Amino acid sequence: MKNKSLVSITDYSKDDYLKILDIAAEFEKNPSQHLLDGKIVATLFFEPSTRTRLSFESAINRLGGRVIGFSDANSSSVTKGETLKDTIKMVTGYVDLIVMRHPLEGAARYASEVASVPVINAGDGANQHPTQTLLDLYSIKKTQNTLENLNIFMIGDLKYGRTVHSLLMAMSNYNPTFFFISPDELKMPNEYKLFLEQHNIKYYEYRDFMPIIAEADIVYMTRVQKERFSDPIEYEKTKNAYVLNNSMLENTRENMKILHPLPRVNEISLDVDENPKAYYFTQAQNGVFVRQAIITSILGIK
């Protein structure tokens, strides 16, 4: 992984995932390790994403590295019509590593070909967000003590949700059973179901999760956005079917945990937050350790 960019979750092998998760566990025990003394990391956010940027910057700061960059394209020279190529060519001479988020798909792959330092993709449009996937894996492994043979429930917008698509690809290494619960308009795309069939991985599709939620090891919630519906009446009819509240958790498994990439809007009621099965804030915190692990392994320190 040394000096190799991380653009897509498929850039890493199953062994690479485990290596990252092991290093992340070390950082969880001892988060402040000054391993990046004298190193500079660029965080180039061509579109704003406060959560992801803060998580990366926390990771870099805990490692004693320095951060330069911008938090959205409007506050930088990018709006003056500079090409992505030129921005990257310039920044690559200033830093040891580039973390970037961009609204266009494929931007990070292109940047990784133009830059002379490694690039970590912090989201390129609807395409990839591999550090999110690795922190999801970490959270699953930590709460279940394994990644193997789990019942993974994915609930909400499965059509446009890039996080569920990447998680599906990564978890497919570990013989899971998937339960896809979504409104008809936001079903898991066929290309992913085809992928599962080719790999002999079981999946089931439902419109409602209540009859089956007792089977879940992991419940991965996503946001159902109004603008994704062609028919607003359809949205009004279905929106409440994908909201989780505390009383629904009564008959769920002891080990069951609820994950969410955040930000949440209303798909998880506030009364769930105090339930020990709610894991989304710890999941976000895990993101810092996982990003520490990714950064140090790419820079060849771990």
Add this chain to the structure above:
Amino acid sequence: MKDKQLIVNAIKNGTVIDHIPAKNLFKVISILGLQTINNQITFGTGLESKKLGSKAIIKIADRYFLDEEINKIALVAPQAKLNIIRDYEVIEKRVVEVPDYIQGIVKCMNPKCITNNEEIKTKFTVLSKNEVSLKCHYCERITQQDRMVIL
């Protein structure tokens, strides 16, 4: 039939590319970079073809093509046939095959792809060759044959 014989035979050494859909003649010329070479080139277009309706033919004197060069035209001329000519004789006939990897030639169908927003040569992995389906190296989206736009 006689005319066609004449066209094919009129070249001493070189390559004749037949069965090009007439509408894609200039795309084939551009993909092979024929506009930049000094060889003697003649082409005919609007020729009658049972298979293609209207076809074009190109003959290039003193020029032979490697498979990887000629396979680039498979997306615009999948039924193209090559006659390799030496000393007025057809010494070999070849067909084209869609390559495993394509650079340039095709546009990515995703409007949010970086290649449609900045000057970048497109790159695709070919997932399927019969009903051509291409995976973009950058945005990872799939462009199917029916939505394929040639650059």
